[in-house]
Amino acid sequence: MTQRTGAAALARRVATGATAVLAAGTLLTGCTGKDGESAAPSPSPDPKTTLLAAVPDEKDPAFRFTGIDATGTVTGAVDPAGKGWELVQKDAKAGFTTTTSRRVIDQxxxxKVDFSDAGELSDLLKLPEGWMEFDQSKLEEPEVYQGADVGNTAVIIRAADAVRQQADGSYTGTVDLTGGPEVADAVDGVDVAVLADTAKAIPFTAVIGPDGNLASLTLDIPAAGQQKALEYVVKYHDFGTVPGIAAPTGADVEAAPASAYELLNG
Structure with missing residues (x-):
């Protein structure tokens, strides 16, 4: 996923602040939006506008997210009020499991990197076992809080066409991944050039939860060339039930060594 979170990219914020409708298929007829304000009556709300209004923004409480793309699965939490996010990515391709945890609070x-069943790698790479704090000025791609929509859903929805609400309350349409570099970057690990003309109409399905927030967005990326078919999935859930993101403290935190900067800067 992309919003430049290094190896596990996840976060770029381009959301809108309109009022959302409930996913149960109800229209904006006196219902309450996700911000708790009364929505203006409308006989036929635009489905694309409705989806954009459901994208998480800075007024939302802390929530969890799950992202699945060509690079694997990422889980984490976002705390808009505290300008923080945390993500965890596991990689088992090397014969052992590497768990990378990242935490950002504003700037x-x-x-933290954990090599399960291969602890000697921490010594080999000269990495501490606890949290490492980085000097952002030394990173080629600084890791800073950029907004609540860590899965780039607003970028993707803005590039959507033929958006329709289905009988079950879900939304469908197609997305043009050739609509600019920002759109192509939103789906990390997908070679848009290989998809050729197919990239202009990638099918998607989105669901708005009962709370008026975007619950899931799924892109069905077809196989092309050496690139396998895959689903790009973003899930936002557990709004208001997640504690805020706090800075690591105590003896478990130390300044990142030079080898950690080399690892991130490639």
Whole structure:
């Protein structure tokens, strides 16, 4: 996923602040939006506008997210009020499991790497086992809080066409991944050039939860060339039940060593 979170990219914020409708298929006829304000009556709300209004924004409480793309699965939490996010990515391709945890609060960034069943790699790479805090000025791609929509859903929805609400309350349409570099970057790990003309109409399905927030967005990326078919999935859930993101403290935190900067800067 992309919003430049290094190896596990996840976060770019381009959301709108309109009022959302409930996913149960009800129209904006006196219902309450996700911000708790009464929505203006409308006989036929635009489905694309409705989806954009449901994208998480800075007025939302802390929530969890799950992202699945060509690079694997990422889980985490976002705290809009505290300008923080945390994500965890596991990679088992190397014969052992590497768990990378990243935490950002505004302009501060920490990372922790755990090599399950291969602890000697920490010594080999000269990495501490606890949290490492980084000097952002030394990173080629600084890790900073950029907004609540860590899965780039607003960028994707803005590039959507033929958006329709289905009988079950879900929304469908197609997305033009050739609509600019921002759109192509939103789907990390997908070679848009290989998709050729197919990239101009990638099918998607989106669901708005009962709370008026975007619950899921799924892009069905077809196989092309050496690129396998895959689903790009973003899920936002547990709004208001997640504690705020706090800075790591105590003896478990130390300044990142030079080897950690080399790892991130490639």
């Amino acid at each position: 501060r960034f920490w990372m």
